[in-house]
Amino acid sequence: MTERNDISDLLAFIGREGDWRERLQDVVAEHLLPALEEFEIDQDGLADLLGEQWSGVLWGCGFEDFLGQRYEDGNIVDLYLKRRGWKETALNREYFAALRDTPVSLYEVSDVQPGTSMVLRDLLSDAAPITVRENSATRTLKQWDRITVRVVPERDHHIISGALLPFRAEAVDFLFAGPRDTLKLKKREALRLNRDQLMGCAPIFTAAWLFVEIDRALTPIEPQFTNSDGDDVLFHDMRFPLANDVTQKVVAEQLDRVRDFLPEGPKFWNWLAPKKKQSSKAGGGIMLDMQMERAAVLGSLELKGKTLLVSVNSAERAAKVEALISATAGDLLKSPLTTIRTVDQMRADQRSEEPREGADEIPPDIARQLMQDHLDKHYRETLDAPIPALGGKSPRQAARTADGREEVIEWLKMLENRSATNREGPIAEYDFGWMWVELGLQDHRK
Known part of the structure; x- marks a missing residue:
């Protein structure tokens, strides 16, 4: 006995019935070809690039679209149910008919109950949010994720179809751009599509997802790190050797006179700056900086043995702190030796360190x-x-x-x-x- 979502008999029927197999292939191609041609790859290359797991999902996007297509000689679901529907369970017949009439749309996920249900809000209509019963997807989807899928009625509740694509913010923007321009919508005007429009533009959803995912796979985005000054993060560890016969106490006395050096003990200082609005230089990168209650920590200074160790996270700050130190304690210190590390190198160094054990953990x-x-x-x-x-x-x-x-x-x-x-x-x-x-x-x- 077949179960709901078992499409094996339907696929076998499509393969035997005249032009229906070619029609299915044409619809699937309509979903995939724009992106494949744009990036000059074939379907095998697509699977290698994105992973085999997406091949079935992308084919499913075309297949589910095909089930709703109506040709001069009819619709494949109508034909199948008429000729072979007696072989299917009542639930499966109802599912195929509902899938035939349900358009794909973009949904926002909320109230996820892993293994049980989630709430979906259609971002392309004013319909009320719908609770769907779902086992697998609810174990990976998170609050406010965006997905494209078909929400199918089933008896007294709703379920989702098998072809689900998770949409990044870039894919959402890509998806909205075309229809918004076509409909000449104002900036604040919500994009709304009716059922017939959604049924007719299913390939656009797949293409939007593909254009973004292929582009990301071909040109991985390296995260950009900045500090609160908007400088690119580049860790500078500076070692100022003490001059001959100079003691830590003498250097400490000089450093204590610098207004922006806040002592955290007899041999340690935080280099502070008053909090300010985020620099106009700061872009969309990840900001790396420590904050105190009323100040930003620009770096640290520590006396160890015959050396003053200074740590900052940009070349600009390294130049500034060296100027401050030279102005107040220049004759007491020799020229610094500087080690420069990127964020990746810093991470690698941290991973290579042995974890602390015992009382310090x-x-x-x-x-x-x-x-x-x-x-x-x-x-x-x-x-x-x-x-x-x-x-x-x-x-x-x-x-x-x-x-x-x-x-x-x-x-x-x-x-x-x-x-x-x-x-x-x-x-x-x-x-x-x-x-x-x-x-x-x-x-x-x-």
Whole structure:
């Protein structure tokens, strides 16, 4: 006896019935060819590039589209059910008929119950969110993910079809760009498509996903790291040997006179700068900097033996701190020896170090709580900090206007989604709910 989603008999029927096999191949090609031709690869190359697991999904996108196609001599689902439907279970017959009439769309995922269900909101219509029963996908999808799929009614509930594509933000933008231009929509005007429009543009969803994923696979994006000054991160470890007969005490006395060097003991200083708005030089990269309550930590200085060790994270800061040190203690120190490391080299060095054991090791529960406390403090400060994605406004400022609220909602969803996709560590478990409440947007977190 067949089960729902078992398409083996339907496929066998398509292979035997005249032009239907060629028609299926044509529809699948319509989904794949624009991207394949653009990037000059074939289907075998596509599988090698993206992985075999996507070959079946992409074929499924075309297959499900084919089931809804109507030709002069009819529709394949109608023909199959008429001739061979007696072999299928009632549930399978209903599924094929529903799949035939259901368009693909772009959905936002929320309220994920792993192994059980999730809520999907159609981003291309004003329909109310739908709870779907789902086992497999709910074990990997996260809050605010975007997916293209068909939501199929089944008796008293809904399920999703087998061809599901997870959409990155770039793919969403790519998908929206064409229809928005065609319909001449204004910037703030929502893109809305009716059922017939969605049924007719299914290949566009697949093409949008492919264009972004192939491009990423061919040109992997290297993360860009900057500091709060907007400088590219390049770690500089500077070693200033003490001059002959110079003691640590004499050097320390001079360093204590520098206003921006905050002592953290007799031999250690943090180099601080007052907090300021994010530099206009800062782009979309990842910012690497430590923050204290009212200041940014630009670097550190430490006296060890006959050496002053200085650590900063950019060439610009290395030049500045060397000038500060030379101005206050130049005769006491020799010229520095500098080691420069990239972020990748720093990571490699950290991985090669032996893990601490015994009394110095922080218990996992305490380490987790410390990280949670740090995240609370960081995000509480973020609510009052200028955010480039919000036009340089703070979340609190932006949330005061209707347009700003929409931007803040998308920003919160982005934060929450990126956190959830960090599959390990405290950040993956962090609850952003309090931020929605703090900004008065809790009713939009559904």
